Amino acid sequence: MTLGLFDEAPAPYTAPEVIAPGAALLRGFALEMDEVLLQAVEAVTAAAPLRHLVTPGGYTMSVAMSNCGALGWVSDRSGYRYDARDPLSGKPWPPMPAGFAQLALRAAAQAGFENFRPDACLINRYEPRARLSLHQDKDEGSMDAPIVSVSLGLPAVFLFGGLSRSDRPARYRLQHGDVAVWGGPSRLAYHGVAPLARGEHARLGAQRINLTFRCAR
Ligand code: SIN
Ligand code: FE2
Numbered sequence: 001m002t003l004g005l006f007d008e009a010p011a012p013y014t015a016p017e018v019i020a021p022g023a024a025l026l027r028g029f030a031l032e033m034d035e036v037l038l039q040a041v042e043a044v045t046a047a048a049p050l051r052h053l054v055t056p057g058g059y060t061m062s063v064a065m066s067n068c069g070a071l072g073w074v075s076d077r078s079g080y081r082y083d084a085r086d087p088l089s090g091k092p093w094p095p096m097p098a099g100f101a102q103l104a105l106r107a108a109a110q111a112g113f114e115n116f117r118p119d120a121c122l123i124n125r126y127e128p129r130a131r132l133s134l135h136q137d138k139d140e141g142s143m144d145a146p147i148v149s150v151s152l153g154l155p156a157v158f159l160f161g162g163l164s165r166s167d168r169p170a171r172y173r174l175q176h177g178d179v180a181v182w183g184g185p186s187r188l189a190y191h192g193v194a195p196l197a198r199g200e201h202a203r204l205g206a207q208r209i210n211l212t213f214r215c216a217r
Pocket of ligand 1: 122124132149158191192193210212
């Protein structure tokens with residue numbers, strides 16, 4: 001990773017920070033392979049461009065999305081679903097890069113979830129003001145596997161609540177290289193991302209990239 005003159009040097013990963021039963025933050029866990037991840041994101045999004053999906057209610061999402069892996073998460077007027085093909089091209093999503101699957105497997109194990117083999121990776125791009133409202137990840141075929149979420153670029157405020165939408169979410173600052181994992185009793189926890197603050201990241205400029213790994217089947 002490259003640091004700008006006034007950037008704080010991030011601390012290397014030491015241990016998981018448990019935030020709820022089955023949920024942990026692994027601060028700095030992805031730092032040592034950030035360049036590999038970012039180059040793979042560039043290759044994937046060259047083949048399957050980031051796009052703003054429309055919700056079933058007709059809103060255009062502020063976060064731009066793409067996918068890699070056997071299945072990709074999509075939304076349109078007919079609903080949310082996983083699809084083996086990119087609706088923009090009609091072609092299968094780009095395969096999941098080897099480094100992605102490996103990182104997700106290692107991160108899940110740190111949080112206590114062994115043998116995590118994701119078949120879907122959603123790529124989210126946030127520009128300043130983009131946000132993701134509180135939601136549950138519940139379009140996956142099984143709730144046995146955790147969700148592994150990798151943050152790159154500008155810092156964001158991650159909202160992590162409980163199993164009910166009305167549970168007031170806690171706020172965590174996620175920085176470049178941080179990984180969040182939630183599964184088991186937290187698998188259906190409501191979560192979201194507060195509007196991204198303006199900023200300039202040394203490698204990514206004015207954006208945050210998030211990789212979310214799931215077992216969708
Ligand atoms: C998500 O819930 O899909 C993304 C969360 C994040 O961007 O940190
Ligand atoms: Fe989510």
